[in-house]
Amino acid sequence: MQTTKSVKPKAFIDGSRLITEACVLAGADVFVGYPITPANSLYLYATKRFPTMLAAPDEITTLQWMTGFATAGRVPVTATSFPGYALMVESINMAFMQELPMVIILVQRLGPATGTATCGAQGDLSVVNGTLSGGFTLPTFCISNLDDCWSLSAKAVETAVKLRTPVVLLTSKEMVMTLLSYDWSNLPEIKPTKMTEFKGEGQYFPYKAGDNLIPDFLPVTQTKHQVRVTASTHDTKGILQNVLPEAIENTKRLQKKQDKHLSEFTFFDLDEQAGAEALILSYDITAQAAREAAVKIRETGKKVSVLIAKTLLPIPMEYIEIANRYKRVVVAEENLTGQLRQMLFGVAGRKGVTGVNAIAKMISPNEIVEEVLRNEY
Numbered sequence: 018m019q020t021t022k023s024v025k026p027k028a029f030i031d032g033s034r035l036i037t038e039a040c041v042l043a044g045a046d047v048f049v050g051y052p053i054t055p056a057n058s059l060y061l062y063a064t065k066r067f068p069t070m071l072a073a074p075d076e077i078t079t080l081q082w083m084t085g086f087a088t089a090g091r092v093p094v095t096a097t098s099f100p101g102y103a104l105m106v107e108s109i110n111m112a113f114m115q116e117l118p119m120v121i122i123l124v125q126r127l128g129p130a131t132g133t134a135t136c137g138a139q140g141d142l143s144v145v146n147g148t149l150s151g152g153f154t155l156p157t158f159c160i161s162n163l164d165d166c167w168s169l170s171a172k173a174v175e176t177a178v179k180l181r182t183p184v185v186l187l188t189s190k191e192m193v194m195t196l197l198s199y200d201w202s203n204l205p206e207i208k209p210t211k212m213t214e215f216k217g218e219g220q221y222f223p224y225k226a227g228d229n230l231i232p233d234f235l236p237v238t239q240t241k242h243q244v245r246v247t248a249s250t251h252d253t254k255g256i257l258q259n260v261l262p263e264a265i266e267n268t269k270r271l272q273k274k275q276d277k278h279l280s281e282f283t284f285f286d287l288d289e290q291a292g293a294e295a296l297i298l299s300y301d302i303t304a305q306a307a308r309e310a311a312v313k314i315r316e317t318g319k320k321v322s323v324l325i326a327k328t329l330l331p332i333p334m335e336y337i338e339i340a341n342r343y344k345r346v347v348v349a350e351e352n353l354t355g356q357l358r359q360m361l362f363g364v365a366g367r368k369g370v371t372g373v374n375a376i377a378k379m380i381s382p383n384e385i386v387e388e389v390l391r392n393e394y
Contacts, residue, residue, distance in 0.1 A: 026202045032192040033058035035166035035199075036122065037066050040094050043174035044209030045120060047093040049073050049082045051101060054134040055190035056124040059096035067094070076101040080108030087117035088246050090212065090236030092178060096122040099141055100131050106148055109183055111248035113149055113271065116224070116232065118177035118212070122186045124193055125301070127377060136377055137189045139301045139351040145185050146330055146360065153272050156180065156282060157330035159187040161304035163199050166192065167207075169284065169327060175210040176282045180274060181231055187329065189302040191379070215242070224267055225253040230274040275331055283335065284327040293320035295345040295389050298336070300326040300357060303349045303380050310349075310385035321389060326357070336361060340370075347388050349373040349380055 037059060048063035048070045050056075064070050069091070073079040076097060083093035097105065102123050112119060123145065127136035145157050156176050158169050170186060177184040215221050215233035221242035226232045232253075237244045245255025250264050258264035288311065299307035304325045314321045324339055340346050340361065346369060348358040355372040362370050373380055373388045 027198050027200050029196055030163075030199050030201070031058060031194055031196050032160065032163055032166040032188065033194070034062055035163060036160075036170045036186075036188070036193070037062040039167045039170035039207055040120065040174055041066050041068075042207035042209065043171040044178060044211070045092045045094045045174050047071070047083070047086045047091045048095065049079045049086070049093055050095050051076050051079050051097070053098050053101045055126055055194055056096040056098055056101075056122065058193055059122060059124070063094070063096070076104040077108060080105045080112065083119050084108065084112050084115065084117055087112065087119055088115075088237045088244075090234070090238060092118055092120075092174060094120045094122065094174075096124065098124050098126050098134070099128060099144065102141070102144070109155070110149055112183045113153065113155065114248045114268075115246050116181040116271070117183070117246075118181055119183045120173050120177050120186055121183060122188065125187060125189050133377070135190065137191045137302055137351060137379055138376065139189065139303060139356070140376075141187065142329060142352075142356045142360070145187065148185075154275065154331045155183060155185050156275060157185040157187060157328070158282075158284070159300045159327055159329050160189075160192055161286070161300060161302075161325050161327060163192075163197060165327060167204050171207045172282060172284065178210040178212055179231070179281075180278060181212075181234060182271075182275070185330075187301060191302045222253045223255045224251060226270060226274070230270055230277055279328075279331055279333060282328060283333040285333070285335070286323070286325040286327070287339065288323040290315070290320045290322050293322045294343060295320075295347065296322045296324060296340060296343040297347050297349060297385060297389060298324045298326065298340065298357075298361075299349040299385075300329065301351070303351050306380050306382045306385055307349050309382040310389070313382060313386050314389055317390075319390070329357070332360060344369050345389070346370045347373060347385065349385050349388075351375050351380055 048067040086093045127133045127138040173186045212234045252263045311323045
């Protein structure tokens, strides 16, 4: 008799389904959305999976409803693309100042303006970096493969809840709409993250933080303590102030809070080859081409390392430290100007740093190979 080999459980699945399931398991319980290509699959799956799902009449309303849910102790999620995100910017600023947890999934697509919805792109990083006025940054993660759709989505929810902040999850049309055969048997367990709530008997100060710089939370739905929530400059009691030292220090704390906890939500893949003098650095969908390019280069007998950035904002200093170990750094990203490259190395750049860039098409592994090998190292 012939014996049959054991077959691993596989699913024909897209990233949207993994992202949706991971968010719910991590504790997100509300989805508010307005349909927009190429985020529509996330919207569809949310209608079937989230405990509460609301169809908003527009993106401005989406963020305002999410803010309301967050003040009541819920953890809301939405999914959009650049045009919708642009409409959300003011409300994201308000939610950041109010210190309300939420996740905005931003599915990138070709620009400018509404661009071509069926072409992928990595053109929104600069927009996300400039979302908040005053130079503040939003914690921003970027998915590089289907494994990240699961694990990084959960981390986005966890970070939003623990830090009491909006979080952006960047991805692309190719990642959320392409059906792939995927082995889901080894996916790690995801547990929900709970907000740290105020347990004291005295007066509640909604924006008073301890050494961790994160204030304890109370939903407006409880009746034991007064809760003030405001998006204007405020003191620790939540009372509007303008230039008083306590209010200004409380505003500065919002960035200090992220910087203090950055190591807790810094995620990247580093495939470092001993003796390599060249590094390929990439993120999002182009990370797939970067990984394949490294294989091709190594097949020629040359050595190369690969860094896949998954935490994009605030920029982890580990990226700079890793890059500085290499004479040659090639940053591959699907936009014209090299947005991450400029954020890491400045407009003037750094000797030995170049980029592979594209628009209206995906970057191929061979393009990265050619750039790495263009100057012998």
